[in-house]
Amino acid sequence: MTEYPPAPSRPVPHPALPLMLDYGPLLVFFVIYRLSDVFAGTLAFMLAIVVAVAVSRWRLGRVSPMLWLSAILVIGFGGLTLYLHDERFIQFKPTVIYALLSMLLFGGLFMGRPLLKYLLEAAYEGLSDRGWMLLSRNWAIWFAAMAVANEVMRATLSFDAWLSAKLWGVSIATLVFAAANVPMLMRHGLGSESARIPPKE
Numbered sequence: 514m515t516e517y518p519p520a521p522s523r524p525v526p527h528p529a530l531p532l533m534l535d536y537g538p539l540l541v542f543f544v545i546y547r548l549s550d551v552f553a554g555t556l557a558f559m560l561a562i563v564v565a566v567a568v569s570r571w572r573l574g575r576v577s578p579m580l581w582l583s584a585i586l587v588i589g590f591g592g593l594t595l596y597l598h599d600e601r602f603i604q605f606k607p608t609v610i611y612a613l614l615s616m617l618l619f620g621g622l623f624m625g626r627p628l629l630k631y632l633l634e635a636a637y638e639g640l641s642d643r644g645w646m647l648l649s650r651n652w653a654i655w656f657a658a659m660a661v662a663n664e665v666m667r668a669t670l671s672f673d674a675w676l677s678a679k680l681w682g683v684s685i686a687t688l689v690f691a692a693a694n695v696p697m698l699m700r701h702g703l704g705s706e707s708a709r710i711p712p713k714e
Contacts (some may be wrong), residue, residue, distance in 0.1 A: 534569050534580060536684065538562040538587070543680050551600045551672060558603070559591040578632065579614075586610060604667045604675060607683075611660035618653035622646065637703055644701025648694060655690055659683065 538561035546554030562584045569576045586606045593602040621628035627645035629652060640648070662683075666675050695703075 530568075530572060531577070534565045535583075538565050538583075539680055543676060546676065551603070552595055552598070555591045555594045555600075555603050559588050562587045582610060582613070600672055601667070604663075604672070607679065608660050608663045608667070611656045611663065615653050615656035615660060618649050618656065622649055622653065637698065639702045640698060641702040644698055644703065647697060647701065651694055651697075655687075659687075 538558055541561040542554045542558035544554075545557040566576050566580060566584050569580055586609055587603075590602045590606040590609075594600055618628055627642070627649035629649045630640075630645040637645075637648070663679070666678055670678065
C-alpha cells in the first residue's frame with residue numbers, strides 16, 4: 514500500500530495576530546494619512562484590509578465574520594471616497610458597522626438567541642447561557658452607543674480629530690468596556706470547571 518507523507522501542519526499563529534488583523538489596517542490608514550492625505554490613506558486602508566483577510570485565511574484557516582464585514586464596508590465606502598473625492602464616506606463606515614452589529618445582537622436577544630455565543634464560544638469557555646445573554650445585551654448597547662458617538666464626532670470634529678479619536682479613543686474605550694464585562698462573566702461561569710460538566714441525569 515502506498516504511503517503518503519503527512520500533510521504539512523499549519524504554523525501556530527501568534528496570540529496577538531487576531532488583534533493585529535483587526536486594528537492593523539486602521540493603523541496603516543492613520544500612518545499614510547499623516548504622511549500624505551486622506552485619499553492616499555483610504556487606498557492604503559483598502560489594500561491593507563485585503564491583506565488582512567488573506568493573512569487571516571492563511572494563518573488562522575478562517576476569516577471572522579467581523580473581518581469580512583469590515584473588509585466589505587472598507588472597500589465599498591473607500592471606493593466611494595476615492596471616486597467622489599469625499600472623505601465623509603470613509604467616516605460613515607464605522608457607523609454602519611456599529612449599527613449592523615447592534616441590530617443583529619438585539620435581534621438575536623429578541624429571539625432568545627445570544628448570537629455572540631456562536632462567534633466567541635471558544636474564547637469564553639464555561640460561560641452560562643445567562644452569561645451569554647447578558648454579554649450580548651451589553652455589546653448590543655455598546656455598539657448602538659458607538660454608532661451614535663461616531664455620528665456626533667463626524668458632525669462636530671475635523672477629519673484629523675475624528676481619526677485620532679477613532680484610532681485611540683474608541684479603541685481604548687472598547688478594550689476598557691470589554692475588561693469591565695469580565696467580573697460579570699466570572700459570576701456566570703467563565704472558566705469554571707462546573708459550568709463545563711453536564712449535570713447528572
